[in-house]
Amino acid sequence: MTATILDGRALAQELRTATQSEIAHLSAQLGRTPGLAVVQVLGDAASTRYVRSIEKLCATVGAGFRLIALPPETTQAELEASIAALNADSEVDGILLQLPLPAHLNANAAIMEIDHRKDVDGVHPINAGLLAQGRTALVANTPAGGMELLRHYQIELRGKRAAVVGRSAIVGRPMAQLLIQADATVTVCHSRTPDLGAVLRECEIVCVAAGRPGLVTAEMIRPGAVVVDFGTNVGADGSLVGDVDFAASAEVAGAITPVPGGTGPMTNVMLMRNLVAAARNLHQL
Numbered sequence: 001m002t003a004t005i006l007d008g009r010a011l012a013q014e015l016r017t018a019t020q021s022e023i024a025h026l027s028a029q030l031g032r033t034p035g036l037a038v039v040q041v042l043g044d045a046a047s048t049r050y051v052r053s054i055e056k057l058c059a060t061v062g063a064g065f066r067l068i069a070l071p072p073e074t075t076q077a078e079l080e081a082s083i084a085a086l087n088a089d090s091e092v093d094g095i096l097l098q099l100p101l102p103a104h105l106n107a108n109a110a111i112m113e114i115d116h117r118k119d120v121d122g123v124h125p126i127n128a129g130l131l132a133q134g135r136t137a138l139v140a141n142t143p144a145g146g147m148e149l150l151r152h153y154q155i156e157l158r159g160k161r162a163a164v165v166g167r168s169a170i171v172g173r174p175m176a177q178l179l180i181q182a183d184a185t186v187t188v189c190h191s192r193t194p195d196l197g198a199v200l201r202e203c204e205i206v207c208v209a210a211g212r213p214g215l216v217t218a219e220m221i222r223p224g225a226v227v228v229d230f231g232t233n234v235g236a237d238g239s240l241v242g243d244v245d246f247a248a249s250a251e252v253a254g255a256i257t258p259v260p261g262g263t264g265p266m267t268n269v270m271l272m273r274n275l276v277a278a279a280r281n282l283h284q285l
C-alpha cells in the first residue's frame with residue numbers, strides 16, 4: 001500500500017481531549033455545562049444506538065445531555081412544540097433533531113423551527129445559506145469532520161481540482177461549499193453524472209458520499225490523489241464498507257480515509273465542537 005492513511009479514529013480521540021478542556025473552560029464561564037438536547041421520535045433502532053453514542057460522548061467531554069423522546073405517533077404540532085420549548089430554554093445551547101422521522105412527519109418543516117443559533121447539526125437553511133455565502137455558520141458535522149482530517153494532514157486544497165460525489169444537504173453539498181471556501185475548484189457529481197471516472201481522474205481531491213459500496217474504483221483515481229470516503233454501508237457479512245474500493249485505491253492514491261476509522265469517528269466530535277461554538281455565540285463569549 002502506498003497511500004497515507006487518514007486516521008480519523010486517532011484524530012477524533014485527539015479532538016475529544018481538546019474539546020473536553022474547552023468545555024471545562026466554557027462551563028466555568030457559563031456557571032453550568034453547555035447543554036445538548038436531542039429530539040428523537042422513537043421507533044428506529046439505528047437512531048436509538050446513535051443517540052446513545054452521543055449521550056456517551058457528552059458524558060466523556062463533560063457536556064450536558066437531555067433526550068426528548070417522543071412516541072412514534074407524535075404529531076407535527078407536538079414535535080414543533082418540543083423544539084420551540086428547547087429554543088426558549090436558556091440551559092440548552094444545542095438542539096439535534098434525530099433523523100429520519102416517521103413518514104407522517106415533515107422533517108424540513110421541523111428543522112425550520114430550530115433556532116439556527118442552536119442548530120448544532122448544521123441542517124437549518126440559514127446555516128446552509130451562510131455557508132454557501134462563505135460566512136461563519138454551524139456546519140454539518142460529517143463534512144466538517146472530513147475537512148478537519150484534510151487540515152490535520154496538511155493536505156493542500158488551494159488551487160486544487162476537487163470532486164464531490166453526492167449532493168445531499170447533509171454531506172455532499174456542504175462538503176462542496178467547504179472546499180470552495182478552501183480555494184479548491186470544485187465539481188459536484190451525482191447519479192445523473194455521465195462517466196464519473198472521467199471527472200474523478202481529473203481531480204487531486206476526491207470526496208465520496210453516495211452510499212453506494214464500490215462505486216469508486218481504483219481506475220477512477222488519479223495517481224497521488226487524496227480520497228475522502230464518507231460512505232457508510234453495511235456489507236453482506238455485517239461489516240462496514242465505504243463507497244470506494246479501498247484496497248485497490250490505496251495502491252493509487254496519495255492519501256485515503258479507511259472505512260471504518262476514517263470520516264465516521266470524526267462526525268460526533270464535530271457535533272461537540274459545534275455545541276461549544278453555539279454556546280459561545282449565544283452567550284457572546
Ligand code: NDP
Pocket residue numbers: 142165166167168169170171172189190191192193196209210211212215230231232233263264265267
Ligand atoms: P443520500 O442518499 O442523501 O445522497 C446520496 C448522493 O449520492 C445523492 O446526491 C445521489 O445522487 C448520489 N449518488 C447515488 N448514486 C450515485 C451514483 N451511482 N453516481 C454518482 N452519484 C450517486 O446520502 P447521504 O449524503 O446522506 O449519505 C451518503 C453516504 O454517507 C451514505 O453512505 C451515508 O451512510 C454516509 N454518511 C456518513 C456519515 C459519517 O459519519 N461518515 C454521516 C452521514 C452520512 P442524486 O442526488 O442524483 O440522487
